[in-house]
Amino acid sequence: xxxxxxxxxxxxxxxxxxxxxxxxxxxxxxxxxxxxxxxxxxxxxxxxxxxxxxxxxxxxxxxxxxxxxxxxxxxxxxxxxxxxxxxxxxxxxxxxxxxxxxxxxxxxxxxxxxxxxxxxxxxxxxxxxxxxxxxxxxxxxxxxxxxxxxxxxxxxxxxxxxxxxxxxxxxxxxxxxxxxxxxxxxxxxxxxxxxxxxxxxxxxxxxxxxxxxxxxxxxxxxxxxxxxxxxxxxxxxx
Amino acid sequence: xxxxxxxxxxxxxxxxxxxxxxxxxxxxxxxxxxxxxxxxxxxxxxxxxxxxxxxxxxxxxxxxxxxxxxxxxxxxxxxxxxxxxxxxxxxxxxxxxxxxxxxxxxxxxxxxxxxxxxxxxxxxxxxxxxxxxxxxxxxxxxxxxxxxxxxxxxxxxxxxxxxxxxxxxxxxxxxxxxxxxxxxxxxxxxxxxxxxxxxxxxxxxxxxxxxxxxxxxxxxxxxxxxxxxxxxxxxxxxxxxxxxxxxxxxxxxxxxxxxxxxxxxxxxxxxxxxxxxxxxxxxxxxxxxxxxxxxxxxxxxxxxxxxxxxxxxxxxxxxxxxxxxxxxxxxxxxxxxxxxxxxxxxxxxxxxxxxxxxxxxxxxxxxxxxxxxxxxxxxxxxxxxxxxxxxxxxxxxxxxxxxxxxxxxxxxxxxxxxxxxxxxxxxxxxxxxxxxxxxxxxxxxxxxx
Numbered sequence: 001x002x003x004x005x006x007x008x009x010x011x012x013x014x015x016x017x018x019x020x021x022x023x024x025x026x027x028x029x030x031x032x033x034x035x036x037x038x039x040x041x042x043x044x045x046x047x048x049x050x051x052x053x054x055x056x057x058x059x060x061x062x063x064x065x066x067x068x069x070x071x072x073x074x075x076x077x078x079x080x081x082x083x084x085x086x087x088x089x090x091x092x093x094x095x096x097x098x099x100x101x102x103x104x105x106x107x108x109x110x111x112x113x114x115x116x117x118x119x120x121x122x123x124x125x126x127x128x129x130x131x132x133x134x135x136x137x138x139x140x141x142x143x144x145x146x147x148x149x150x151x152x153x154x155x156x157x158x159x160x161x162x163x164x165x166x167x168x169x170x171x172x173x174x175x176x177x178x179x180x181x182x183x184x185x186x187x188x189x190x191x192x193x194x195x196x197x198x199x200x201x202x203x204x205x206x207x208x209x210x211x212x213x214x215x216x217x218x219x220x221x222x223x224x225x226x227x228x229x230x231x232x233x234x235x236x237x238x
Numbered sequence: 239x240x241x242x243x244x245x246x247x248x249x250x251x252x253x254x255x256x257x258x259x260x261x262x263x264x265x266x267x268x269x270x271x272x273x274x275x276x277x278x279x280x281x282x283x284x285x286x287x288x289x290x291x292x293x294x295x296x297x298x299x300x301x302x303x304x305x306x307x308x309x310x311x312x313x314x315x316x317x318x319x320x321x322x323x324x325x326x327x328x329x330x331x332x333x334x335x336x337x338x339x340x341x342x343x344x345x346x347x348x349x350x351x352x353x354x355x356x357x358x359x360x361x362x363x364x365x366x367x368x369x370x371x372x373x374x375x376x377x378x379x380x381x382x383x384x385x386x387x388x389x390x391x392x393x394x395x396x397x398x399x400x401x402x403x404x405x406x407x408x409x410x411x412x413x414x415x416x417x418x419x420x421x422x423x424x425x426x427x428x429x430x431x432x433x434x435x436x437x438x439x440x441x442x443x444x445x446x447x448x449x450x451x452x453x454x455x456x457x458x459x460x461x462x463x464x465x466x467x468x469x470x471x472x473x474x475x476x477x478x479x480x481x482x483x484x485x486x487x488x489x490x491x492x493x494x495x496x497x498x499x500x501x502x503x504x505x506x507x508x509x510x511x512x513x514x515x516x517x518x519x520x521x522x523x524x525x526x527x528x529x530x531x532x533x534x535x536x537x538x539x540x541x542x543x544x545x546x547x548x549x550x551x552x553x554x555x556x557x558x559x560x561x562x563x564x565x566x567x568x569x570x571x572x573x574x575x576x577x578x579x580x581x582x583x584x585x586x587x588x589x590x591x592x593x594x595x596x597x598x599x600x601x602x603x604x605x606x607x608x609x610x611x612x613x614x615x616x617x618x619x620x621x622x623x624x625x626x627x628x629x630x631x632x633x634x635x636x637x638x639x640x641x642x643x644x645x646x647x648x649x650x651x652x653x654x655x656x657x658x659x660x661x662x663x664x665x666x667x668x669x670x671x672x673x674x675x676x677x678x679x680x681x682x683x684x685x686x687x
Contacts, residue, residue, distance in 0.1 A: 060589060060680045081593050088591020099586045099684065103254045115243040116591040160590070 006069075007168060007200035008034040008057060013066035015052055017038040026052040028224035036167075039058050039179050039201045041211035044221035050204045051172055053221070057202060058093055059083040088117045090147050092161030096173035098153040100145040106132070106156050107141045113164045113224070131159035134196075135189065151182035158189060162197070169194070175210060183207070187214040239596045248603035255576065262565075263574040263612045268662045269562030273650060275623040276558035280551040282624070282647040287543065300511040300523050300535045301347075301621020302327065302335065325530040329507045338525055340518040345369045346506040348481040349472060352536055355417040356404050363400060365418065366472030367481030371512065380641035383412040383456030386477045393419075393476065395453040400473035401457045411454045418474075421487040422448045445487050452476060562660070565612070566667040569605055573671035575603075577678070584675055585683025594676040601672035602665060609664025613657035620656070621648045 015027040027049045033041050042050045047123055054060040056068060058077055068075045072091050078086060085092075092113075101107050110128045119127065132138045135155035145153050156175060171190065175183030191214050194201050205211050211218055219229040239247075252259045304327045325331060336344045348367035353360050370389045372378065378385050378395075386393045394416065401408035404416070425443045458475070511526065511533075513519050519535045526533040577584070584597055624646030632642040 055681050058589065062686075081595070084588070084591055084593035084596075087589065093589050095589075095684070099582070099589070101583055101586065103250070112587075113590045115239055115247070116587070116596065118240050118243075121242075164591075 002229060005035050006033050006038045007038065007071060008032075008202070009069040010053075010057075011067045011069075013053070013056060013063045013068060015049075015056060015061065016064050017105055023068065024222045026176075027056065029066070030221075030224075030226045030230060031066075032219060032226060034200060036200055037194065037198050039191065039214065039216045040203070041215035041218050042204045042221060043206065043208055043211055043218055044227075045206065047210055048221040049224040050221045052224075053170055054202060054204050057168075058091055059086050088113060089164060091168045091170055092152065092166040094157045094161050094169070094171045094174050096176035098150075098177070099156045100144070100153055100156055100160070102145050105142050105144055106137065106148075106159075109145065109156060110160045110163050113160060117164050127163055128202075131163040132156075134162060134193065135159045148233060149182075150178050151185060154178065154182075154186050155189065158186075158193070162193065165197075166199070168200045168202070171201065171205075173204055173206070175205065175207060183210060190214070239592070239599070239678070241440065244596075244603050245597055245607075247600055248607055250602055251576070251580075251600070252607060255579075258572060258575070259554060259608060262568045263608045263615070265565040265568040266562070266608060266612025266660055266664060267615035267619055269559075269565035270613050271619035271623055271658050272561040273558030273659070274617050274620025274648065274656050275553065275627070275646070276554040277551060277652055277656075278620060278624040278646040278648045279627065280547065281552040281646045281649060281652065282628075283553070285647050286643055286645070287547070295330075297516045297536055298513050298519060300513065300519060300526060300533050302509040302511055302526055303507065303532045303534075305530065305532050307639040327509060329532060331507055331531070332506065332527070334529065335509065335526060338522060340514045340522060342512040342514055343369065343371055344509050344511050345478055346477060347508040348486070350420065350422045350486045352418065352486065354474060355419060356414075357645045361400070361403060363473045364471065364475060365420075365474045365481065367478035368395070368475045369478045369510075378458055381456050381458045382409055383454075386455060389477050389479045390483075391477055392452050392480060393455045394457055395456040395475040396454060397471070397473040397475070398457055398459055408457050412456065414454050415451050416454060418450045418452055420448055420450070420484060423487045424484045431585060448484070450484065466477075482515075502641045510595075511610055514564075562663060566663055569608060569667035570671060572608075573601055573605060573668055574674070576601075577671055577675045581678065581683050584678050585680045585685075588680035589684060597678070598672045598676035601675050602668050605668025605672070606661055609661040610657065612664065613660030614648075616660060617648070617653050619655050621646075624648060 010030055010032040013027055013030045014025065016023050016025045018024075030049075030053060042053065044050045052061070056063050056075075057070065059070075059078070062076065070086070073086060073090070075083065075086070098217070100106075104112070106129055109133055111124055114124045114127055129138060129141075132141060135158050137152060137155055137159065140148065140152065140156075145156065148156065154177075169190070174190070175186055178186060187210055190201060190203070193199065203211070203215065208218075217230050220227045304325065332344050335341065346367075349364060351362070351364050354363055355361070368386070373385045381395070383395070396404070396408075396411065398408060403412055407505070423443045424446050434639070447534050453483070511522065513522050523533045523535050587597060588594075628643075628645040631645050635642055
């Protein structure tokens with residue numbers, strides 16, 4: 001049973017696909033506990049199942065077996081509408097390719113989760129500005145994503161992920177499309193945000209040195225299985 | 239998502255692919271335009287027919303005759319016999335009918351067969367008296383010349399065929415005089431023969447030939463209420479008051495003289511009763527029948543006319559809808575393309591917390607907006623098309639020396655119904671794409687490049 005200090009609890013989670021008659025176990029019997037305010041880096045080679053596991057935690061996909069508890073909610077028991085609400089209010093997501101909508105300005109991109117969460121119109125501009133301030137991009141409010149550098153785009157994506165004040169931030173290869181300096185700046189920003197807002201971060205990456213420098217703990221996956229994971233670093237231990 | 243946010247996003251999405259969405263909307267507009275143009279022609283024709291018929295005075299008029307009139311002979315009796323005894327259709331009866339509710343006017347049918355002399359040549363014809371109210375009924379719209387200058391003027395309006403008999407150039411007749419020769423009925427003094435039993439009928443009347451000079455003031459295509467009343471088409475029309483003062487011998491005079499002692503009293507072969515509207519004709523007809531007269535109206539004919547136009551409109555609507563059906567496929571195609579293009583965007587929306595229903599509604603609203611604009615512009619194009627057809631038809635009619643007509647009509651109910659129909663059809667077209675977008679797996683969608 002997850003205790004009050006546990007943000008995410010995976011219990012024997014498996015996800016398998018059937019492709020051309022063959023069964024592929026993308027995630028195979030993974031159990032993992034992630035503490036509140038922990039920055040966990042999920043490492044592994046391509047096809048090791050780390051992104052699949054992240055999608056399961058995000059509620060974008062459902063496990064074939066096992067259970068996932070996130071912020072006290074059993075994701076297996078949620079309906080698709082409840083799962084959408086969970087994605088909207090409990091988690092924020094950032095991606096390797098930023099996934100900003102090119103047709104919208106930064107302001108509109110960041111406002112999107114607020115629209116989905118049905119936040120009052122009057123409250124939105126303040127929330128958008130606050131999120132942009134956190135990533136230091138207030139001056140680019142009316143710009144479109146294509147007018148920004150990769151690093152700036154990722155910072156906007158972080159602002160968008162934070163605007164609904166989620167408890168958990170899930171990052172799928174956030175530095176994958178960035179040069180090393182910019183990548184470091186992004187991870188530094190994530191680390192600051194985590195500390196300031198008291199968030200749990202799960203980051204999928206294949207860049208071990210960066211992960212070691214910024215994450216509290218590393219979990220390594222291979223062939224869908226969790227190979228090694230050290231004990232969660234508790235708040236008082238940091 | 240709140241409706242306003244949904245609409246904002248839908249409009250934004252439509253603006254982004256403006257050319258494609260505008261073309262799709264244009265497709266819907268063309269479909270709606272064809273539907274509206276077809277139906278506007280149907281409605282226009284119906285209004286035209288109804289107007290012509292109501293101008294003819296047939297649908298708001300009840301024709302009253304004494305029971306067992308000559309014209310009933312050999313014809314099936316339409317009205318159910320009442321217990322009331324048959325009454326004479328005299329001046330008292332006319333006043334009594336005039337007092338009934340919803341009656342505009344009651345006027346006698348003055349119609350007699352006689353001879354007209356023009357350029358010293360005789361022409362046999364039927365003369366009819368026209369009440370003053372027919373001036374504004376529209377029956378004489380588009381006539382050559384003018385309506386009678388006054389209700390008692392010695393003037394005549396000729397039916398075009400009769401005018402052609404009189405002159406090869408009918409228009410030149412206007413302003414010329416003709417002579418009406420008729421038989422005047424003069425009452426004889428009461429029989430003072432002492433040998434006659436007391437209570438015998440009066441002395442009857444004599445018939446005296448008379449002449450009246452009439453000025454031709456106009457030429458009309460057809461006589462309003464042509465032939466109704468059983469005496470054939472009148473080819474010379476004159477003011478009813480003038481016609482009444484002639485006391486010309488009419489068909490029923492002989493019958494009256496042999497039947498009773500009312501020869502000195504004015505009796506009418508028939509009376510025309512005009513109701514305020516066709517809807518009051520039925521009750522009025524029943525009231526008149528209960529007074530002991532025979533009454534007849536053409537309401538049944540009006541009902542079958544409405545049925546005919548309903549079927550006609552339905553057929554036009556079906557043909558018009560074919561273009562809209564093609565436009566519907568355009569909407570499906572556009573939205574399916576949009577799903578392919580916006581696959582990644584749908585994935586992002588879902589990752590950010592959009593429920594399947596949010597995505598579905600977004601596509602639905604986009605389809606609905608295309609329907610709304612398509613419907614609006616379709617009505618506009620349809621109206622313009624109807625005007626163009628009316629214009630073309632009127633150019634043709636003018637060349638044929640015929641009066642212009644209002645061929646198409648776009649009433650408010652058609653405007654609203656067409657827009658609502660366009661929206662509903664577009665929503666139906668958006669049903670499949672919207673559900674496909676909603677079912678999109680977000681993991682696959684995010685992976686899509």
